[in-house]
Amino acid sequence: MSDNHVGGALNVCTTLAEFPAVLSVAERHSQVVCSVGVHPDYQDIEEPTIDRLLTLADHPKVVAIGETGLDYFRLQEPLEWQRDRFRTHIRAARRCGKPLIIHTRSSSADTIRLMKEEGAAEAGGVMHCFTESLAVAEAAMELGFYISFSGIVTFKNARELQEVARAVPLDRLLIETDSPYLAPVPYRGKTNEPGYVPKVAEKIAELKCISTAQVAEVSTGNFFKLFNILRDEARAKQEVATTP
Numbered sequence: 001m002s003d004n005h006v007g008g009a010l011n012v013c014t015t016l017a018e019f020p021a022v023l024s025v026a027e028r029h030s031q032v033v034c035s036v037g038v039h040p041d042y043q044d045i046e047e048p049t050i051d052r053l054l055t056l057a058d059h060p061k062v063v064a065i066g067e068t069g070l071d072y073f074r075l076q077e078p079l080e081w082q083r084d085r086f087r088t089h090i091r092a093a094r095r096c097g098k099p100l101i102i103h104t105r106s107s108s109a110d111t112i113r114l115m116k117e118e119g120a121a122e123a124g125g126v127m128h129c130f131t132e133s134l135a136v137a138e139a140a141m142e143l144g145f146y147i148s149f150s151g152i153v154t155f156k157n158a159r160e161l162q163e164v165a166r167a168v169p170l171d172r173l174l175i176e177t178d179s180p181y182l183a184p185v186p187y188r189g190k191t192n193e194p195g196y197v198p199k200v201a202e203k204i205a206e207l208k209c210i211s212t213a214q215v216a217e218v219s220t221g222n223f224f225k226l227f228n229i230l231r232d233e234a235r236a237k238q239e240v241a242t243t244p
Ligand SMILES: [Zn+2]
Pocket: 067, 103, 104, 128, 129
C-alpha cells in the first residue's frame, strides 16, 4: 500500500469466526480500520444477532457494519434467512450509529426495499463493489449512500458500469479492491491487494476527464467522512507509525 501511495484501508469482515483476525490486523496497523458483519453468501455459519454485532462493533477500530446485503446470484430461494440477516445488520448499524457496507447481486429491488423498510438511511453507508444500473445507484444515493467501484470498472467489457461511474457525482464516490478478487487491469486474474486500488482511481479519472490526483483526494475525503475517521488524527498516527 505505501509503495503505491495508498494511505489507508478498511479490512472487511465476512464471518464472525474471522472477526478476531480482521480486528487484529486493524489493531496492529494505524492505517487500517475494520468492520464487523456476516456476508450473505454464507448459509451454514454462526448467525449474528443485533446484540452480538453491537458488542463486537464497540471498538474504536470497528468503523462499519458489514459486509451485509443480499445475493440471489449464488444462492436460490428460499432466502428468508438472508433477508433476516440483512435486517439484523441494518438494525445494529442504526443502533450503534456506524455506516453499512452493502453487497447486492441479482437482488437490487429487494436490497433497496429492505434498506427503505429498515431505515438504513439513518445509518448511511456504501454500496460496495457496485455492478448494478444507474437507477439502482440513484436509489441508493437518495438514501444517502455512497457508490464504490472496484477493479471491474477497468475491465474492457464493463461498458455499462463505466457509464454508471461517469454519472455518479464525485461527492458520492468511493473506490475499493474487493481483494483478493477482481484485480484491476493490468493485474486482472491475479490476486488483488489494496495497493492496486490506484488503478481503479486512474480509470475513474479517465472516465470523468479529471486528474487521478483529484479522484484520490475526493475519494479519500469521502472515506474519512463516511466512516467518521478524523483525518488529521489518522495522518498523525500514520506519521508516528512510519517514523523509523
Ligand atoms: Zn461483496
